[in-house]
Structures are given as structure tokens and as C-alpha cells.
Amino acid sequence: MRALRWHGRGDLRLEEVPEPPEPRPGEALVEVTYAGICGTDLHEHAHGPNLIREGPHPLTGVRPPVTLGHEFSGRVVALGSPVPGIEPGTRVAVDPCLRCGTCRWCRHGEYHICAKGGSVGLASPGAFAPLVTVPAYGLVPVPDGVSDQLAALAEPLAVGLHAVRRAGVQPGDNVLLLGAGPIGIAVLMALGLAGAAGIYVSEPAPDRAKRAAELGATEVFDPAVTDVRREVFLRTGRIGPDVVVEATGRPELVELAVSTVRRGGRAVLAGISGGAASLPLKQIVPFERTVLGTLGYNFDIPRVLDLVAAARFDPAPLLTGVYPLSRGLDAFHDLGSGSHLKILLDPKEH
Ligand SMILES: [Zn+2]
Ligand SMILES: [Zn+2]
Structure with missing residues (x-):
């Protein structure tokens, strides 16, 4: 079968690989219907290895080259041992957290902060291929009425839901979101669900800013020409936002997040990079501000699917392109060039 595999930085190859063997007990073989390209995948391609281990992964023993793809939907082909409620043919999304x-x-x-944890598509072969082997504990049945494409978007949206849960956002809260990339947009959509009253977004890229406004931002600021801290302060009765979510991973924005959130508020860090942030203690201790990290999701994927099934949550605006797997390299290029938000790869043969 054809798979899109990471061999090293800048070295992504669409190549022939053996089909996975019959699943062992506790495993499932899944036929992939759609698989989204994540910012993580782009990052591994452009600057990796980041989350990919060069040596054997401590949990799986897998080492590169590795097939990428951890945001996906599919159909169960075979189970290595019985799983209640799931049988061959069941439509599933997959929680890829190993x-x-x-x-x-x-x-x-x-489990998302497991001492040895990893992800399908980074620490084991992923879904940029027609077939993928996953642990059965990661299978999430897709409710009727939720399409395969929307089901493949559940994973990135779960990141937003989890971040908003971690942030403890309450109905009526004012929130400042730094960055409207894929994670930022997922957070933005989840903030709407959580009942945030004011959702202020700082985003310099015009197309992303426009999309944030369309998806429910109260107001979007261009930080290149606006004092975002001051503007949000003025719009929140000179109190400041209850929560600031940093979704870019740029270290210099961490200080902005901390100094902008109201006294007693929470600065939530959802973006990551290798850089170091400077945090003035005078901005944290005397104001009892909380700084916390949020990673991935933790039982959030079924919640997203249930919300979509209940028509409470529409992930469709996230999707900006569907490419056949054979054009996977083009998809990486196009996603990296910025005009897309989420591209799904379709590994079924055309
Ligand atoms: Zn991802
Ligand atoms: Zn563990």
C-alpha cells in the first residue's frame, strides 16, 4: 500500500510499504477514510524531529521512517480481540494517544500525559495510508449522522475543548485568544460552546483574522498595529480578560498573556516551541494569576462527536481542502503556505 512517511527533516516520501499484519489482541486494524494534516505534522516536516524519536520509541519501539497521520476517521476491518460495541465495519474516529x-x-x-506516552502517526505508523493499526482502547464509534469527514476533525477540535476545560472558562467570561491558527480556531469554537461572553482574538494574518471573525470572535485585533492588552482592558471594564489562551507557541507572547489576564485570572498555554519565555514574578505572585499548560485531550474526542451529532457544534468551517493521498506532498506544501486551515487526505484509491 502507499503511505506518506517521514524519513527526516524535509524528507517526506510517498512510498510503497507492506500492509499491516492481522491485529494482535488489544489492537484493531482500521481502513482510513480521511486523515487530517496537523500543525505537528508540518512542524516535523519543516523542523523535525520534534515529537518523533530518532531512536526506538520507549513505548512502541518504533523508529523512523514513520507514516504520519494522527487525526482520522475510518472503518474497523478487524479486531485482535473482542471490543464491546465495536465490530468489523463500525465507523470510528480514533483517539491516537498511546x-x-x-x-x-x-x-x-x-493518559494524555503518560510517562511513556506517544501518538499514533508519530510513535507508531499513522493514517496517511489506506490501513492503520491502532490500540483498541483508542477506538471511538462515530454516531450516525456524523460524516466521515467531520469525524476526522474531532481530534483537532478536542484540543480546543480540552484547553477550554483546563482554562475553567465560565459562562459570561471574557477571553483573549492569542493566535487563530488551527489550535486557536479550535479553542475559539470551544469558547463559544462554553458560553464565553467576549472572545477577543489577536491575529496578524489577515485571512486567519477574517476566519476568526466569521467563527464567532467578538473582535479581532492586529497586534502589529494595536496595543492588544490596552484594547482588551478597555473592553472589559478596565478589569482585563478572565482567561488568556496563548495558541501560537511564541515565547514572547507568554509574558503578554500573563500581564494581560485580570488579577486572579488564568493564562493558559496551548502553543509550544523550543524557546524559553520570561515570566516576571511581579506579574504573577502579587496578582494571584495562574499559568497553566494544556496538552492535547483527555476523553474529549467522544464529547466532540456527541456535540456534532447533537448539532450543537459544527466543525465544517475548519475544513478547507480534501486531497487524495497521492497529492499528500502538495497538501503539505499548500497547508504550509498559510491559506488553508485544515486539509484532509483521502487514502482511498482513485
Ligand atoms: Zn494534531
Ligand atoms: Zn502511562
Whole structure:
């Protein structure tokens, strides 16, 4: 079968690989219907390895080259052992978070911060291929009425839902969101669900700013020409936002997030990079501000699917392109050039 594999930085290859073997107990073989390209995938391609291990992954033993793709929907082809409620043919989304199941965090249900954790499509072969093997614990049945394409968007949206949960956003809160890239947009959509009253967005790229406004932002500021901190302060009764979500991973914005959130508020860091941020203690301790990180999701994918099935949440605006897997390299290029938000790859043969 054809798979899009990461061999190293700047070295992504569409190549022939063997089909996966019959699943072992606890595994499932899934036929991929759609698989989204994530910012993480772009980052591994442009600047990696970042999350990909050069040596064997401690949990899976997998080492590069590795097939990318961790945001996907599919149909179960075979199960290595019975799974209640799931059988061959069941439509599924997949929680791609690999976990050991025995560490302190797994035992507390915090599998997304497992001591040995990894992800399908980074630490094991992923979904940029017609077939993928996943742990059965990651299978999430897709409710009737939720399309395969929308189901493939559940994973990135779960990141937003989880971040908003971590942030403790309450109905009526004012929130400043720094960055309207894929994570920022997922957070923005989840903020609407959480009942945020004012959703202010700082985004310099015009197309992203426009999309944020269309998706429910109260007001979008261009930080290149606006003092965002001051403008949001003025619009929140000179209090400041209850929550600031940093969704770019740019270290210099962390200080802005902390100094902008109201006294007693929460600065939530959802973006990541290798850089170091400077945090003035005078901005944190005397004002009892909280700074916290948020990573991925933790039982959030089924919640997204249920919200979509209940017509409470429409992920469709996230989707800006569907490419056949054979054009996967073009899709990476086009996504990297900025005008897209989410591209799905379709690995079925055309
Ligand atoms: Zn991702
Ligand atoms: Zn664990």
C-alpha cells in the first residue's frame, strides 16, 4: 500500500510499504477514510524531529521512517480481540494517544500525559495510508449522522475543548485568544460552546483574522498595529480578560498573556516551541494569576462527536481542502503556505 512517511527533516516520501499484519489482541486494524494534516505534522516536516524519536520509541519501539497521520476517521476491518460495541465495519474516529496504562498518570486517567506516552502517526505508523493499526482502547464509534469527514476533525477540535476545560472558562467570561491558527480556531469554537461572553482574538494574518471573525470572535485585533492588552482592558471594564489562551507557541507572547489576564485570572498555554519565555514574578505572585499548560485531550474526542451529532457544534468551517493521498506532498506544501486551515487526505484509491 502507499503511505506518506517521514524519513527526516524535509524528507517526506510517498512510498510503497507492506500492509499491516492481522491485529494482535488489544489492537484493531482500521481502513482510513480521511486523515487530517496537523500543525505537528508540518512542524516535523519543516523542523523535525520534534515529537518523533530518532531512536526506538520507549513505548512502541518504533523508529523512523514513520507514516504520519494522527487525526482520522475510518472503518474497523478487524479486531485482535473482542471490543464491546465495536465490530468489523463500525465507523470510528480514533483517539491516537498511546499510553502505557500502568504509570501514575494512566492510573489516574490522565493518559494524555503518560510517562511513556506517544501518538499514533508519530510513535507508531499513522493514517496517511489506506490501513492503520491502532490500540483498541483508542477506538471511538462515530454516531450516525456524523460524516466521515467531520469525524476526522474531532481530534483537532478536542484540543480546543480540552484547553477550554483546563482554562475553567465560565459562562459570561471574557477571553483573549492569542493566535487563530488551527489550535486557536479550535479553542475559539470551544469558547463559544462554553458560553464565553467576549472572545477577543489577536491575529496578524489577515485571512486567519477574517476566519476568526466569521467563527464567532467578538473582535479581532492586529497586534502589529494595536496595543492588544490596552484594547482588551478597555473592553472589559478596565478589569482585563478572565482567561488568556496563548495558541501560537511564541515565547514572547507568554509574558503578554500573563500581564494581560485580570488579577486572579488564568493564562493558559496551548502553543509550544523550543524557546524559553520570561515570566516576571511581579506579574504573577502579587496578582494571584495562574499559568497553566494544556496538552492535547483527555476523553474529549467522544464529547466532540456527541456535540456534532447533537448539532450543537459544527466543525465544517475548519475544513478547507480534501486531497487524495497521492497529492499528500502538495497538501503539505499548500497547508504550509498559510491559506488553508485544515486539509484532509483521502487514502482511498482513485
Ligand atoms: Zn494534531
Ligand atoms: Zn502511562
